[in-house]
Amino acid sequence: MMNNLSPWVIFFAAIFTGNILLTYFLGMCSFLSVSRQIKTAVGLGLAVTFVLTITSALNYVVYYYILDPLGIVYLRYIVFIVVIAAMVQLLEMFIERYSELLYINLGIFLPLITVNCAILGVSLFMVIRRYTFIQSVLFGAGSGLGWLLAILAMAGIREKLNEQKIPPALRGPGIALIITGIMAMAFIGFSGIVQIQ
């Protein structure tokens, strides 16, 4: 059974109603750590979007043209992870070459995209929800942009917070988690727009 939703509906749903971070709480680790500055947040957000788009496409091909026909879909976790790791490695080489500043600012979080659960999550959702190739790619891109939107909003808020008086006990991750919660609640407002799981 094929999911016959328009790919664009899936794309926008992934950004707003089913935001990978604010609805499913996937990819929190780097979200909390790299959201102090808008500039690096955007850099990481774009990197995640890139990896998500490419890996959902590649994993689709690998899953439906290699694993499924050969009857070894139970290998999907290991295969998906390997594909993701290779893409991150590729991206790291690219960034190191063309933007050393971003490379240093992202630091360890760039290679850690490999185990960003949002990325494996998207590949698994794509399989579970039986998306077509186009749907998968747009779902990946949408999820990436949704993650970018969330981390960008968070970085914007945290930059403003720098000038605010926050109770000492809440500074850092404490206030960040509370803000994430409030942002997630705000995103519930979108949930009436498109109805997909």
Next chain:
Amino acid sequence: MVLKIVFTVIVLAGINGVLASLLVIAERFFSNYGECKITINGNKRFTVTGGSTLLSTLNVRKIFLPSACGGKGTCGYCKCKVTDGAGPLLPTEEPLLTKEEIENRFRLACQLKVKQDIAIHIPDELFNIKEYKAEVTLIKDLTYDIKLIRLRLPDTDEIHFTAGQYIQLQTEPYEKVKEIAPRAYSIASPSSEKKHIDLMIRLIPEGICTTWVHCYLKEGVRVGFTGPMGDFRLHEGTGEIIMVAGGSGMAPMVSILDVIVREKIERKVTYFFGAVTKKDLFFMEEMAMFEREIPNFTFVPALSQPEPDDDWKGEVGLITIPLGRYLKSIDASVAQAYMCGSPGMIKACANILNANGISNDRIYYDPFA
């Protein structure tokens, strides 16, 4: 069953193989910076393979910039002026460079990667820095907490240094220290001696290298060091030479005094040495010998807290007291001051020297001491 295992392994290996070859191709493409030309001081040129840090690229070419942290970007010793091809200043360099240094295009060689043709300026004496393996032939107690260690070079090797320079001794891993840690020590032996060097190392509680030297190092062991480094040395001039040292700061002074003997320099030399009690004094016989051999040399040891049974008849108090008194009695307008010791001592003495007419351009000291 066996067939299935073989089959899945082959499929998995196939997928990995495709991805790996993809990465190999990408690596060729992205991480290959090709040949980059490095120009040093405008005259020395060579071609290197790009992609590594400037520090390690130079190391391969046997040019050793001082680096106490081993390239981790924490000590700031590997600063060098990059006039062309540096790329943007990295956030990892910023905390270690002053505003003037940034304006003058100084960079940390351990952070900067060689990605294009690059032009750098480094002091000439750095070309002399080499890596040595030497045997510890002597470990001698100078006082209860200062040891003299002698490092003998292999028969095929020689070291050429200027008296006053230091080397970086490579602490081998022991107990909690997991990696090689380079630490700087001044050379105490005469610069005419090319087959061995002497170091004076004072035990510092919790000190990585000093603990290793005092508690673990044995005669007969082979150790590594790089050097010589530093621009602490005897400077030309006609005026009086004033030396101030404390503890293991004795080391470069002994080496410099030897130059004064050998080159028959006839300037007046006065050496103020600070210690706490009589048991912190060492090399007294050598000093007496220098007093005989240098026509115009006076050694002035001062004890800050002599014990009652020290029976001390010399100067009492911090070294700044005899130093200040002496400076008032001489013509300080052409005198030069050489210092080696704790940062506190150097600061206090520099103030006194300044107040008595010796400006900073005639005060020399080692920044790491």
